[in-house]
Amino acid sequence: MGLPMAANLAKSFPNLVVWNRSDKKDALEAAVQSAGCKPVYASSPAEVVANSEVTFSMLSTPEAVKSVFFEQDNAAIHGVSEGKSIVDCSTLQIEDMVQTDKAVREKNGAFLEAPVSGSKGPAEQGQLIFLCAGDENLYKSETVQTGLDLMGKRSFFLGPVGNGTKMKLVVNTLMATMLAALGEGVVLAEALDLSVPDLLEVLSLGAMNNPMYALKGPKMKYGVKGYETNFPLEHAQKDVRFAQALADDHGISMSVSGAANEWYKAAKGLGLSRKDFAAVIESIRAASGKS
Structure with missing residues (x-):
């Protein structure tokens, strides 16, 4: 950067x-x-x-x-x-x-x-x-x-100092959680013999259209070779972890991002820390017996 x-x-x-x-x-x-x-x-x-x-x-x-x-x-x-x-x-x-x-x-x-x-x-x-x-x-x-x-x-x-970090962690937690959810959707589509490009196009035509899915979805389809790093997976997991700590401090339950954090931690365990955070899908594939 x-x-x-x-x-x-x-x-x-x-x-x-x-x-x-x-x-x-x-x-x-x-x-x-x-x-x-x-x-x-x-x-x-x-x-x-x-x-x-x-x-x-x-x-x-x-x-x-x-x-x-x-x-x-x-x-x-x-x-x-x-x-x-x-x-x-x-x-x-x-x-x-x-x-x-x-x-x-x-x-x-x-x-x-x-x-x-x-x-x-x-x-x-x-x-x-x-x-x-x-x-x-x-x-x-x-x-x-x-x-x-x-x-x-x-x-x-x-x-005041701290508010910039708070906003960044909220934004990055949303981003990481959205990408983990896309990973689950892609793995399910693959298991159902549905076309991943078709899935991404359907998403692009409705209310769920967003630049991140358009950018990261194709990376998920093509696997590890497609994970040229723009944002390292280990940094995404770090930000979710920091946000979880903030949520705990303020008594906020964040079970969805907590579940996403487990996928990112599992992906790190697969040796994907330095790959793009789209590689989170590989932990979902591994847990589903689809790797």
């Missing part, structure tokens, strides 16, 4: 300062150079923050965020000072966002959470949806608005 987001930022920020926690330095540089940018490749997260007015971050797990922001040598927090701002686009638990916000403000910086709705394709196309919360002045600033416009098609300001 971070590579295409950086490439889109580079369209209006030619002196972009970049850093990647993996060994994909060449891929990152190629991504931003394709937009006509000559990036400055920082040696650490702290160097990025210290040399930037606004730092956008996109990390995949809470563990990665803790490492990059707080635990590793020259972590991002060490670059924060007055006038520096952090916009974190990761999907985390609420307490993680609150902790980062507090740490940044204690160093007189500004913080905005901005988890995204959308996967690899929308990121490449600059069509993400940003679910922002935290410092409203930072959200309204020219630099942040320019960045959000380059990377996305719409942004929302949802109030």
Whole structure:
């Protein structure tokens, strides 16, 4: 996700300062150079923050965020000072966002959470949806608005830190549950010797028509070879798990998404964690003796 987001930022920020926690330095540089940018490749997260007015971050797990922001040598927090701002686009638990916000403000910086709705394709196309919360002045600033416009098609300001994460988890839980339900429908259709393309077309012509079914349904038909990753299954399961914890905290029963979570966990057990989350259907096939 971070590579295409950086490439889109580079369209209006030619002196972009970049850093990647993996060994994909060449891929990152190629991504931003394709937009006509000559990036400055920082040696650490702290160097990025210290040399930037606004730092956008996109990390995949809470563990990665803790490492990059707080635990590793020259972590991002060490670059924060007055006038520096952090916009974190990761999907985390609420307490993680609150902790980062507090740490940044204690160093007189500004913080905005901005988890995204959308996967690899929308990121490449600059069509993400940003679910922002935290410092409203930072959200309204020219630099942040320019960045959000380059990377996305719409942004929302949802109030205090935590609200962006709450919205993201609700959205992703609905998405993951819908896809698991489609998987059950596809497996049933196959068992009844019905055409899966016919099923998808019937769905597309009625009230259940939606872009996700049109995109993911064909992947489910063709099996593992069709699961080129746009949104990793393990990340989908993580978001459902986080949402389940929120529901428990608020006394909300979520039995449907709870059942979907079991399908995603089973798919991880089949070694499909890094496949697209459409691969959830393989756990349904396996449980049904249809794999």
